[in-house]
Amino acid sequence: MPIKMIVTDMDGTFLNDAHTYNHARFAQALHLMQKRGVKFVLASGSSYPRLVREFAGYEAQLDFISQNGSVSHAGTSLTNVVPISHPDIDHIIRSVHKSFPAEHISELIVAGVDTAYVDQTMSPASLADTKIFYEQVQVVPDLTQLTTLRPHEAFTKVAVRYTDPVSPTQFKRIMDGQLPNHLLMETSGFNTELIGQAGATKANAIAQLLARDQIAPDEIATFGDNENDLGMLAMTPFSYAMANAAPLIKMQAANVTEFDNNHDGVLKEIIKLLK
Known part of the structure; x- marks a missing residue:
């Protein structure tokens, strides 16, 4: 079954330890995703403005799940907020x-x-x-x-x-x-x-995107490295724990990336998946 959506955590997963990424390789991967009609989603514990800063120039083409699922944006449009009283x-x-x-x-x-x-x-x-x-x-x-x-x-x-x-x-x-x-x-x-x-999780926010786009859980790939990624790693047989993740996280994912976050682990897997 073809992959229709790719969701990745940011820090420790998509980003390297210097909080950046390989922009040239990302442009290559994004081109492949768009050519095949694959949605790309950033799912992070940090804030939406920070995510937009990291992906300046691309923001209108991406979906963003920030604050571990409490806030969601489709490009630059706010789509969901789960507030605390x-x-x-x-x-x-x-x-x-x-x-x-x-x-x-x-x-x-x-x-x-x-x-x-x-x-x-x-x-x-x-x-x-x-x-x-x-x-x-x-x-x-x-x-x-x-x-x-x-x-x-x-x-x-x-x-x-x-x-x-x-x-x-x-x-x-x-x-x-x-x-x-x-x-x-x-x-x-x-x-x-x-x-x-309790309902503001990455997994629940992803489920809303799947319903919006009529995509099945086995048509998505997810990448993560920490406890707050476990829910989305359990959603699909195409889940990837990072090579640098703790053993417990690797045990919960269906796959482990060949390379860690400091060596473009997510981007290399995306290109491998879509080529």
Whole structure:
């Protein structure tokens, strides 16, 4: 059965460790996809403005799933938003502050559709790192007062980046007991957890695209490297874990790329699939 849609995660998957990609090889792969009528979808935990920055000049030709499925765009048109209620935003922030010393949380980010908000106490180094993944970042005097400062804004994700000695297992164990069942926490790499509505996942956002385009799950190929990609890797027999992914992720995917993210692993597989 021919592939009709290709979906890839960004950081650690499509992008190399310097957060860029081989533009010449991408142009070659995109030409092949368009020649065969294959849709290309970027699915990331980061923000839509950041994705547009990475694919400037191509944005009108692509679909974008950002913030792990909380926000979707068809080219430059916003198509879906899954917001978190303001009381839930307040609860998440309070829970993080109550559960961890300030020195163990390097980044606490509340994201809206386009703008991400951080506290003025964030260090310059952490702020610079945040701007890699969120193109539009606004510093506010007190993040705990954000919903009061922005009463009409739709917030879609809370990102928490922790530092040693906090481990991923410890962070999840502590926060799982404090989050209501309608909120979901997913690992997004880089010691970062993304918290949003339970239904706001990459897999659910992809399912909406499949329904829109009348494409079956076995007509798509998916690429990922981390926990937040597991849902979309389970959707299709043409799923690929990156060569650089953890063993658990490789076990859940149908295939493993020959090359890692630093050697154009996704693009080489796409060209191989479509030639």
